[in-house]
Amino acid sequence: xxxxxxxxxxxxxxxxxxxxxxxxxxxxxxxxxxxxxxxxxxxxxxxxxxxxxxxxxxxxxxxxxxxxxxxxxxxxxxxxxxxxxxxxxxxxxxxxxxxxxxxxxxxxxxxxxxxxxxxxxxxxxxxxxxxxxxxxxxxxxxxxxxxxxxxxxxxxxxxxxxxxxxxxxxxxxxxxxxxxxxxxxxxxxxxxxxxxxxxxxxxxxxxxxxxxxxxxxxxxxxxxxxxxxxxxxxxxxxxxxxxxxxxxxxxxxxxxxxxxxxxxxxxxxxxxxxxxxxxxxxxxxxxxxxxxxxxxxxxxxxxxxxxxxxxxxxxxxxxxxxxxxxxxxxxxxxxxxxxxxxxxxxxxxxxxxxxxxxxxxxxxxxxxxxxxxxxxxxxxxxxxxxxxxxxxxxxxxxxxxxxxxxxxxxxxxxxxxxxx
Amino acid sequence: xxxxxxxxxxxxxxxxxxxxxxxxxxxxxxxxxxxxxxxxxxxxxxxxxxxxxxxxxxxxxxxxxxxxxxxxxxxxxxxxxxxxxxxxxxxxxxxxxxxxxxxxxxxxxxxxxxxxxxxxxxxxxxxxxxxxxxxxxxxxxxxxxxxxxxxxxxxxxxxxxxxxxxxxxxxxxxxxxxxxxxxxxxxxxxxxxxxxxxxxxxxxxxxxxxxxxxxxxxxxxxxxxxxxxxx
Numbered sequence: 001x002x003x004x005x006x007x008x009x010x011x012x013x014x015x016x017x018x019x020x021x022x023x024x025x026x027x028x029x030x031x032x033x034x035x036x037x038x039x040x041x042x043x044x045x046x047x048x049x050x051x052x053x054x055x056x057x058x059x060x061x062x063x064x065x066x067x068x069x070x071x072x073x074x075x076x077x078x079x080x081x082x083x084x085x086x087x088x089x090x091x092x093x094x095x096x097x098x099x100x101x102x103x104x105x106x107x108x109x110x111x112x113x114x115x116x117x118x119x120x121x122x123x124x125x126x127x128x129x130x131x132x133x134x135x136x137x138x139x140x141x142x143x144x145x146x147x148x149x150x151x152x153x154x155x156x157x158x159x160x161x162x163x164x165x166x167x168x169x170x171x172x173x174x175x176x177x178x179x180x181x182x183x184x185x186x187x188x189x190x191x192x193x194x195x196x197x198x199x200x201x202x203x204x205x206x207x208x209x210x211x212x213x214x215x216x217x218x219x220x221x222x223x224x225x226x227x228x229x230x231x232x233x234x235x236x237x238x239x240x241x242x243x244x245x246x247x248x249x250x251x252x253x254x255x256x257x258x259x260x261x262x263x264x265x266x267x268x269x270x271x272x273x274x275x276x277x278x279x280x281x282x283x284x285x286x287x288x289x290x291x292x293x294x295x296x297x298x299x300x301x302x303x304x305x306x307x308x309x310x311x312x313x314x315x316x317x318x319x320x321x322x323x324x325x326x327x328x329x330x331x332x333x334x335x336x337x338x339x340x341x342x343x344x345x346x347x348x349x350x351x352x353x354x355x356x357x358x359x360x361x362x363x364x365x366x367x368x369x370x371x372x373x374x375x376x377x378x379x380x381x382x383x384x385x386x387x388x389x390x391x392x393x394x395x396x397x398x399x400x401x402x403x404x405x406x407x408x409x410x411x412x413x414x415x416x417x418x419x420x
Numbered sequence: 421x422x423x424x425x426x427x428x429x430x431x432x433x434x435x436x437x438x439x440x441x442x443x444x445x446x447x448x449x450x451x452x453x454x455x456x457x458x459x460x461x462x463x464x465x466x467x468x469x470x471x472x473x474x475x476x477x478x479x480x481x482x483x484x485x486x487x488x489x490x491x492x493x494x495x496x497x498x499x500x501x502x503x504x505x506x507x508x509x510x511x512x513x514x515x516x517x518x519x520x521x522x523x524x525x526x527x528x529x530x531x532x533x534x535x536x537x538x539x540x541x542x543x544x545x546x547x548x549x550x551x552x553x554x555x556x557x558x559x560x561x562x563x564x565x566x567x568x569x570x571x572x573x574x575x576x577x578x579x580x581x582x583x584x585x586x587x588x589x590x591x592x593x594x595x596x597x598x599x600x601x602x603x604x605x606x607x608x609x610x611x612x613x614x615x616x617x618x619x620x621x622x623x624x625x626x627x628x629x630x631x632x633x634x635x636x637x638x639x640x641x642x643x644x645x646x647x648x649x650x651x
Contacts, residue, residue, distance in 0.1 A: 325474060327526050
């Protein structure tokens with residue numbers, strides 16, 4: 001049997017060009033499959049870790065998913081705000097370690113504007129409890145200063161010192177410009193792969209200041225308060241959109257959630273971000289499964305190519321098989337020889353595909369983060385990937401059984417004299 | 421003890437109604453060198469397949485070197501073939517991607533008995549055979565595909581002879597050679613066969629070659645199925 005396998009290897013080597021092309025097809029198919037799987041898992045990971053280290057997200061009573069959508073993804077609008085008093089009551093609760101208010105509703109050239117405190121840069125965590133980093137500048141310190149996310153800076157070409165103006169409302173078509181009160185970019189954040197990259201951060205007081213001379217969503221006719229006079233007003237907001245809460249002890253989270261959900265002052269909602277994000281991902285998970293199914297089809301096509309190559313080669317190898325038969329090889333040996341060849345090519349292709357995926361993902365990781373906000377972790381292949389790899393090899397074995405079986409039949413029919 | 425004894429053999433290919441071979445009796449003595457001829461399609465190759473144990477007759481006995489082939493399971497028949505029979509074919513005898521020397525050594529990788537009988541060791545035996553068959557040493561490491569047809573046939577003969585099999589079956593081994601080379605090759609084959617004392621069945625449709633052999637047998641003398649009956 002060892003002699004047969006050695007001959008199988010030598011025979012395969014003599015046909016290395018054809019087999020090499022088949023191998024390339026299998027490598028590429030496997031790479032595609034594994035890359036889709038890896039991106040799928042990591043996209044989910046980076047999605048569900050869009051915010052971490054935050055124990056509760058608090059907003060006006062609505063659905064958990066909707067609250068996450070506007071508070072974390074800055075997408076859609078809050079139906080209601082939270083009173084400043086309620087916020088203070090929650091922030092002052094003995095179980096609360098820190099609280100960061102969020103105020104949304106304005107935008108800058110399509111990017112959401114988030115009014116918050118400089119604390120935000122200290123407490124906000126994403127991924128594996130990573131803190132925000134500045135690639136340039138520093139947090140805002142005074143009213144008309146702004147910190148922009150990496151994607152905002154990259155797309156609009158902003159550097160520290162850039163003057164920008166904000167628009168009222170969300171989206172490209174703002175409902176009015178806050179053109180009278182320009183901001184200066186003082187800091188640029190490093191890419192995170194989270195909505196932070198697409199956000200302009202300003203102080204909570206700045207949001208109040210912008211709207212001093214606005215009433216009911218419109219600039220008040222005849223009233224115009226210039227920026228230099230803003231400081232004379234009380235810039236304490238009366239309402240905020242949402243708040244991020246960090247607890248002293250994680251074990252208090254359900255007690256605190258109940259406290260907020262049963263808050264007497266107004267109807268509020270507190271959600272655990274991880275749970276809500278998972279729920280949200282479920283809703284958009286069909287796409288990822290479709291993608292996986294498509295790449296599985298590509299693998300099947302690649303393996304069908306392998307089977308076709310082996311079968312096509314078989315006719316030319318009838319002489320070879322007959323010679324081996326005369327030398328004492330049984331039909332079983334020839335079956336083994338053909339099957340081993342297919343399995344070898346598949347296994348080699350699958351392993352090279354894995355190597356290519358690992359290499360490619362480590363090379364492409366920075367670019368993917370920059371362009372698509374997908375965080376690809378440098379790591380060993382996960383259980384899901386190994387499972388797929390096993391499936392590829394198993395399918396390859398099945399595909400190789402067909403030429404093996406043909407060789408068996410052929411050797412029985414041909415005997416020692418191939419009929420060509 | 422005879423080298424081959426066939427009694428009441430009946431063979432029919434699957435999915436064919438008429439039998440292809442019906443041989444009441446055929447016997448070969450040890451060391452005998454027999455020329456077997458018959459027109460193409462008369463069942464010569466089928467008979468060789470039966471002798472090699474690649475196919476099994478529906479009825480009758482084939483005793484090869486005293487062993488009834490029907491008594492052996494298919495795996496044991498494969499082993500028996502590897503151990504005791506050297507084969508030579510018309511052409512394309514060699515694995516094109518193996519060197520000439522490795523082609524000669526092939527039977528020793530399939531059969532421990534042939535390996536053991538290749539004295540003093542398989543490589544030396546292979547080189548000696550190739551030298552006796554006039555194949556210069558420069559050609560030994562060359563892939564078989566790069567040799568001329570005549571050279572290939574000589575390598576194939578060395579492969580059939582290595583490890584001293586008791587039985588040699590040659591199926592039209594000279595048909596790809598010109599007349600002059602045919603003579604040389606047959607002389608060579610007969611000499612080497614005699615040197616190891618093997619029994620030889622040489623099959624050909626070319627009766628002019630018969631003169632070299634101990635005995636000449638026409639297949640239709642021993643086979644009761646007439647050639648016209650076989651498609």
